[in-house]
Amino acid sequence: MSSYILTFCVLFIVNFTWCFRLENKDRDTREHKIKWPTEFYLKGEEIKMKDSTLEKPFEMWYSASLKRSRVDHGAEKRYYYAPTDENDGTMYLIHPVTIDHDLTTGLSCSEDVYDKRGALLLPRLGKLQHVGNKTIDDHVVEILRSSKTIKDMKMNIEALVYWQDGYHIPVRITIQQYTNSRGSLDSVTISNYYNFKSKVDPSDLDVENEEADCSNATAIEGRSNYWDLNYNRTRDLAFKRFQNYHNVLYDVGEYEMRKAIFQDNLDKIIEHNKKNLSYKMEINQFADKTEEELKYLSGTWMSRDDHVPLPFPYTEAEIDEMVQALPDDFDLRLEGVISPVKNQDNCGSCWAFCSAASIGGSLARRNGGRDLALSEQSLIDCAWAYNLMGCDGGAVDDAMQYVMQHGIPVESEYGPYMAINGYCNLKNMSKLYIITGYGQVTPRSPNALKLALYKYGPVAAGVHVTSNMKFYSNGIFYDVDCDNKLQNHCVTVVGYGVRDGDTYWIVKNSWGEGWGEGGYILLSATNNNCLLNDIAYYSVI
Incomplete structure (x- = not known):
């Protein structure tokens, strides 16, 4: 029988193509289990x-013999010391901070308990099929793939690896x-690796060699790191679908714990x-x-008494008339x-x-509607001397x-958001946007907030995030669990509306477009729900 070759090519929106070739010629189709x-x-x-590119x-x-590992994301470093018979495991987090109003940079070290065997750092991929070879940088690289489908969800994995000294x-x-x-690509994660070395210098895994002093490290606070729910399938299947959709891989010992947490949340959502x-x-x-x-997600603190914002320029009577x-x-x-979510x-x-978002929206209105994507990363990196704690x-x-003092650049010049504490690069910017001041909306006055939105633009407001809000999907959110609580999260109010006689606020969040209504929540204005109308600020350009 004559030989044949059948090629399937799928072109995705991320500018690369996977071609699956089926042929009756000799090919190594063995299953491979990755050995890192x-x-x-x-x-x-x-x-x-996914929602955006990060x-x-x-x-x-990584050293299994030393039971230590380390990963650096730019200027942010994490050291993992695995637990031993004598000591608990520890994760040390080191990152730069600005220590004065001249933006002088120093280093901070904090620690957290780490109870795993060691951060392996490379993912567990399961069994993959060998589909071919290619040459990359003088290495014969194996192309390994797997594809899993659970109901309507599908996950493709491709690993390019080469074999050296008994390891992949x-x-x-x-x-x-x-x-x-839908035929839609929901998310893609690409990890590129290079400069492999088979040996590490033990000093590179010793936190004591860092310039930052970790001998008295403080504990890390506040960090540790779609389907229709009306189905009659098992809760185990629901967890499998969640894993595949969100590209989650667990260590063997972690799986059952995560499944239990997921199923508790699932039961709560269904009951609601x-x-x-x-x-x-x-x-x-x-x-x-958990x-x-x-x-x-709750990274906003209460405002400080020593700051005096501009008072709202209208009396209650004037507000009600206007x-x-x-x-x-x-x-x-x-x-x-x-700007986009x-x-x-x-x-x-979130702060x-x-x-x-508030400053950028006000500037855009002043500049005739030209959207400005300002740099959140610059605030994280540079504002430590103003009692701001970056990712904490x-x-x-x-x-x-x-x-007001230093200005804020656009993201395209400062660099992309990294979700880590980095070195301040503000002095190299060609353009910084300054505000002349900021005003506080009259507390607990819905009419004042409406007027502020109409006259000044988007408003930065604190809210109290409840457990239910984290799983919000759609509709007008009203939660009595917000009562008698404190604000712990910051959002951007961009409008208001009325539905069935009830006023609501249109609120932009910072949890990605996959959360809520495309990244937004409609928050009820009834009874100052979730404290949104307690402390809210607008920018003065």
């Missing part, structure tokens, strides 16, 4: 493409998630949706996390002055996102004070 080296050094970058360069060191050495790992029925209240909840990226692990001339529905997104990722930087939280009025 027990000691190594690697450089590379991880590129995540690119993180890294360096990593990674070159590139690509993980794709997509939905069959049965009540047919004003909003729905759904499984999202937070479903396998409340303690999600503390980084609001009569305002439209019943108002949405700044329709003016084209609101972003994702703060695993970093307590930076709401501040940048901050207060909006402190951020406003900082921008």
Whole structure:
């Protein structure tokens, strides 16, 4: 019989093509189980493409014999000391901070308990099929692939590796998630690796060699790091679908714990949706996390008493009269002055996102509607001397004070958001946007907030995040669990509307477009729900 070759090529929106070739010629179709080296050094970058593109360069060191590992993302370093019979495991986090108003840079060291055997750093990929070879940088590289489908969800894995001294050495790992029925690519993670070394210098895994003093390291606070729910399938299947959709891989000992957390959240969501209240909840990226692990989402602090913002320039009587001339529905997104929804990722930087969004929207209105994507990363890197703590939280009025003094650049010049604490690069910028001041909306006055939105632009406001809010899907959110609580998260109010006689606020969040209504939540204005109208600031340009 004559030989044949059949090629399937799938072109994805991320500018690369996978071609699956089926042929009756000789081919090594053995299953391979990846065997990573027990000691190594690697450089590379991880590129995540979902709601937006996030690119993180890294360096990593690993030694099984020393029971230590380390990974650097730019200027942020993590050392992992695995637990021993004598000591608990420890993770040390080192990153730069600015220590004065002249933006002088120093280093901070904090620690957290680490209870795993050691951060392996390279992913567990399971069994893969050999589909071919190619030559990259003088190495004969094996192309290994696997494809898993659970109902409507599919995950493709491609690993490019070469064999050296009894181990697989990674070159590139690509993980794709997509939905069959929509034919849509939902997310792609590409990890490129290079500069492999089979031995590491033990000094590179010793935190005592760092310039930062970790002998008295402080504990890390607040960080640790789609489907229809009306189905009659097992909860185990729901967890499998969650894993595949969100590209989650667990260590063997972690799997059962994550499944239990997920299933508790799933039960809670299903029970809520049965009540047919004003909003729905759904499984999202937070479903396998505990409340303690999600503390980084609550990175906003109460405003400080020593800051005196500009008072709202109208009395209550004037406000009530002026609001009569305002439209019943108002949405700044329709003016084209609101930047796209972003994702703060695993970093307590909501204060930076709401501040940048408020300032950027006000500047855009002043400049005739030209959208400005300001740099949240610059605030994280440079504003430490203003009582702001980068990925560990901050207060909006402190951020406003900082921008009044030093300004904020656009993201395209400063560099992309990295979700880590980095070195301040503000002095190399060609253009910095300064605000002349900031005002506080009259507390607990819905009419004042409407007027501020209409006259000044988007407003940065604190809210109290409840457990239900983390799983918000759609509808008008009202949660009595917000009562008698404190603000712990910052959002950007971009408009208001009325539905069935009830006023709501249109609120932009920083948890990615996959959360809520495309990254937004409609928050009820009734009874100052979730404290949104307690402390809210607008920019004065």
